[in-house]
Amino acid sequence: MRSAAVPSLMWCVFGITTGEFVIAGILPDIAGDLTVSIPVAGLLVTSYAIGMIVGGPVLTALTTRFPRKPLMLTLLAVAVAGNLASALAPVYPVLFAGRMITALVTSTFFANAIVIAASTAPPGRQAATVSKLVFGMNLSMILGAPIGTFIGNDHGWRATFAVIAACCALGFALVLWLVPDVRDAAPATSAVAELRVFRSRDVQLAIAVTAVANAGLLMVFTFFASLVTDVAGFATEAVAVLLLVYGLGAAAGNLAGGRLSDRAPMASQLGLLAALAAALVLTWTTAGSTVAVGIMVFVLGALGFSVIPGMQARVLTTAAAAPTLAMAVNASAYQLAAAFAAWLGGRVIDGGLGLRSIYLAGAAVTVLGIAVSLSAWLRDRRASKAESVPV
Template sequence: MTVFSLMLVVFSLTTGEFVIAGILPDVAGDLTVSVPAAGLLVSAYALGMIVGGPVVTVATARLPRKTLVVGLVAVAVIGNLGSALAPNYSTLLLARFVAGLVVATFFAVAIATVVSIAEPGREASAVARVALGMNLGIIGGTPIGTVIGQHLGWRATFVSVALCATVALGLVLRFLPTMPVASSGSVLGELRVFTDRGVQLAIALTALGNVGVVTVFTYFTPLLTEVGGFATGVVPVLLLVYGAGAVLGNYLGGRLADKVPMSSLAGLLAALAGTLALFWVAADIQLLAVVLIFVLGALAFAIIPGMQTRVVGAAGAAPTLAVAVNASGFQLAAAFAGRIGGWVIDDGPGLRSIYPIAAVLTVTGLLLALHMLRRDREHVLESS
């Protein structure tokens, strides 16, 4: 039940983050703002994670882990309730920022914990098990939250997220055992980890490798309805298809990362870039688009275990802070995604062009992965 309680927290936080993709037009219409402006709600949440990752992790480094986890989940509940009650767009932006502040630190504590207790050589699979809650948030929470938003209003969606997180909080209080503090070293000692070139490259890979697919997912609903021609009522089903792909991709990505971490990561990024480019061509061929949605979900989540494990391995004695900052790197990609998509829609070549732009952005992550792979091989040759 300890693992389940943490998984349910991850499920709640993931649903709260990604469900905005399914209710974006509803939020925009109700608050009388444009869809690109509503897309900045994703950026606000991402900014909260970017700031909160290092700041909250350092500030709470001396807290016992159970106390820390309980406090983090409580803040997430407050942020989602604030989102539901927000009277205007500006307040909603602030509430999304608050909700995002604690997420990176929670993921970091959870991931660093499971990696520390995993069998040697099975670290990536352990990360994949934690990430299952994220997959379930995509496959179940996001479409369910979208349906709730479509029938009861987008505010009811955030109330539902807050209630789920509250249930998870109760389970954490009941089943999470007393654990040592998240960090036993000095803050300065932990911060020194970021002078390591390997850690810098690993965090940069997370940001560059994810920015393309996150840009597409941020504007998933208008892309599916306005470009793909799907009815609005079908969007939750398509999100379910995406989530099913995510579950499979998470499992396979963990297995591949255990065996050939950087080689598999480079291959997955190449496949992701190709899928995004193909979506540009075939977005309005609905049967093919459904297949591509599944593949996109699989590839988007197959790259995560390898990226997370790379950071933990490079960070050495300061994995919690490094993973938190790595989560911030992912959210930096999300923050840029909201802005890039808004520019493409308002001032750029138009909504459909998000697909090829996302493919090009993913290629930058691929190039970095290839550089890191070459660097690893050179290091092995020097050591032999």
């Protein structure tokens, strides 16, 4: 049964995170059906992000002493309810609330899933086992978001959320049946002790790097469907295919970025962010060409996800005193970027600059991410030199 625990948890991660990523493919349909503007519909990304930002660190810290399996089942039940509420939402505020409810449990579920996966792994195989859960998240972008978009295009966006709710319900059954109750996995620390990790200046800077450096590409991803249809001229049916291309690029970039980060963490991060900023500018110049945009979608996915492994490693290292919370912290930082990106993108569009300018705004924010990363690098170098000075 322990051998089936990780695939079961991977399915759950796939289902829950598909609900996060699929919004990029069905955003115009939601806006049209609920009679709201694209910028207002983009705030659904903000609501999800706020839910993860608040729910991640706080809920994870408050539940560190809870038995893992009952907690996981409760979180999955909330995810099912939130997605059903989204599918049945009669008006925009109800959909907004449904997305936020689902988001509240996402980070905590992922953090606890990693604890259980690591505890069921054979000696020396913990990292490889945990990577399978991350692969579930990759699959949600490569397969989940495109499939969800296809469903939304053919049967309406409500059907997309209904199917995601069904996936989470199946995950509930799999966890109930196949996942062991790992009672000794919870660290013997209090919520207050876990939350003290935020006092560290290094942790704060690591969170800032993750949040700011990812915001530029997330701005583009939030308005992905509108950018490729209204600006590049693709048919609506092509959005799902382009999301698949983006996901394939993300998977390739994630693997390559992990290897580069192992060799030269900060140097590779700075170089990859610079390449991402340049790619966003290049996409702006070619935004009206379907061929060029089709290529750049893959490139942007690859470059955007190539920096994530290094950022994850930095957060985990600086927050080593609270390993479970560290995963939620990293997710919250990423969602902070998503919330800011959706808000700023809406302001750019409403300001009369047009959809196409989203690429330039994303490049500018990415350059700011380079500056924050450079600050972290200089801080690390000063600390290293101080430690090397003989007393």
